[in-house]
Amino acid sequence: MTGLVQAGGIPRSALEAAGRALAAESARFAGMGWMRGTSGNLSVVLTRDPLRLAVTVSGLDKGELTSGDVVVVDERGRAVPDQPNPDLPPSAEAALHARIAAHAGADAIVHVHCMAAVLAGHWYPDGLPLRDLEMLKGIGRKAHDETVTIPVVPNSQDMDEIAAAWEPRWDGQVPAFIVARHGMYAWGRDLTQARHHTEIVEFLMTFASETRPGGSVGAR
Template sequence: MRSDQTARDNLIKTMLFLHSRGWCDGTGGNFSVCLQHDPLQLLMAPSGVDKGSVQAEELIVVDANGAVTDGNGRASAETELHLCIMSSVGAGAVLHTHSVAATVLSRVHGCDGFVQLEGWEMLKGLNGIKSHETTLAIPVVANNQDMQQLSASVKPHLHGPAWGILVAGHGLYAWGDSLEQARHHVEIIEFLLSAHLHYQQLRNTTHQIKP
C-alpha cells in the first residue's frame, strides 16, 4: 500500500462529493491536498479528468515547482495557484469549484472587486466567524491565463477572513487547514453564494411587480 493511500482515498471522496453537487461538471475544477509543507508537495487530480470518475491511482504528486514527481498524468495549468495559496497561508488543502452561482456572481461583481455577504446565519460556518451580523467580502480577481500574473493578483487577498477567493467568470478557490475543513468551507461559501444569487433575483423580480 502507498504511504499516501489515505490521503488519496480522502481526496477522491471529496472530489466525488463536490462533483455530485454539480460544482465541477465535465472536467472542471481542480483539487489538491498538501502531503508536506517543507519541501512543499501536493497530491492532486491530473489535468483533463472527470472528477466524478477519477481513481485514486490516477492522482499525481507535484513538487514546489509544479513538476509531477509521481504519477502519469499532467499537472493542471492552475497548479501554480494551488502552490501559491498553500505556501502563502500554510493551507492543508485547496479546492476549486465551478458552480453556477460562483461563476455568475464573480462576473457580476468583477468590477466591485468583491461579493458582499451579510445577515446569513450560515456565515458562522466559516472558521473564525461568530455572528450572522458579520459582513464578509469575498474577493474577486480578474481571470488571467498567465498563472504567474493570476497568482500575483490573488496573493494580497489570501489572509482575510473569507477562506476563499473568486476568479471572475471562473469560480471559487477555497482552502482550509485540512482537507475536511477546506471541504466544509466550500460547502458554506457555495451555499452563501447560491443564497445571495437567489435573494438578488427574487428581490429584483419583486420590485418589478406592480400592485
C-alpha cells in the first residue's frame, strides 16, 4: 500500500473524503435519535467497475465517528484487502448496501432505525400506500392522483434474504423500503439526496401511522 492508494486501489484522498462525509451524516442522524446506541449504517459508492463502497464500521456510536471509521467493501459486502484500518469490521448489513447500489443504481445509502419505520412496518405489512401528500414530490412522485407504495419486507439476519424480498417489490422509482420490526433504507445520487429522501420518508411514515384508523390523530 502506497501513500496515495489503499483499500483495493481506492485513492487515499477519495476514501478520506468519503469518511468525512459519512461521519458528518451519521452524526446528523444520531442527533435525530434515528441511530440509537450503535445502530444504523451509511455508505457511498466509490467505484462501479468493480463495485466498491465505503461503509461505516460496526459497533461504534454513530454520533462519534471519525473520517477513518469506514471500511471499503466489494459487491458482496466483504472487506477488500489493504484496508487502512484492517481490524475495523464493516457493518453486518454491508452486503445489503451493495445489493441496493447494484440493483437501484444508488450512489449513497442510509439505514436508520427510526421509530416511524418500525411502526409503519407493523401497521402496513403489505406495503405503505400513500397519496395526495405534498411531500411525495420530495421522492420524485406526484403530490396528487397517484398512489405510491413504500415496500415492506420481512426482517432477517441474512442480507441476501432481505434483498431477495425487496427487489421484486420495488417499482424502480421509490428510493426507500422498510424492513419490518427493524428500520428503513433510503438512497440517492449522493449523501445529500439520500438524507433528504430519508427525512421525507420518515415524515410520510409518521403521518400514515398517526392518521390510520384508531391512530393517535384519528382517535381525537
